[in-house]
Structure formats: structure tokens, C-alpha cells
Amino acid sequence: MAIPNIDTDECSGCGICVDTCPQGVLDIVGSTAQVVNEDSCVECGDCAEECPMGAIEI
Numbered sequence: 001m002a003i004p005n006i007d008t009d010e011c012s013g014c015g016i017c018v019d020t021c022p023q024g025v026l027d028i029v030g031s032t033a034q035v036v037n038e039d040s041c042v043e044c045g046d047c048a049e050e051c052p053m054g055a056i057e058i
């Protein structure tokens, strides 16, 4: 099962991926996005597509 891999060095903490994810998989923890609910990921790829920093790989 693939889950989002977030490059925290590239992440700006904008929160777009959190708002984009229909499954509530991601949240901002501290100053970067983190996977907080990996079992709910449906691997749609929307978070990676919307990230302006290219910080997410599925």
C-alpha cells in the first residue's frame, strides 16, 4: 500500500494538501504536512498534484 511521502525540507506548510485530501489523511504538524491517518489513503494522488512545492510523492 502506497502512502504519501512528504519531503519536509521542501514543504512550506501551506496546507493545500490538507484541504485537498478527501480522506483526512494529512494534517499540518508543527510547520509541515504529515501523514496522520495513513490507513484512509485511497492513493488518488490529488495531494501530490496540488502541492505547489512538489513535496509529495505517492
Ligand code: SF4
Residues within 6 Å of the ligand: 006, 010, 011, 012, 013, 014, 015, 016, 017, 018, 032, 033, 050, 051, 052, 053, 054, 055, 056
Ligand atoms: S501542499 Fe505541499 S507545501 Fe503545502 S503543506 Fe502540503 S506538502 Fe507542504
Ligand code: SF4
Residues within 6 Å of the ligand: 004, 020, 021, 022, 023, 024, 025, 026, 040, 041, 042, 043, 044, 045, 046, 047, 048, 058
Ligand atoms: S493520495 Fe489522495 S487520499 Fe491519499 S493522502 Fe493524497 S489526497 Fe489523500
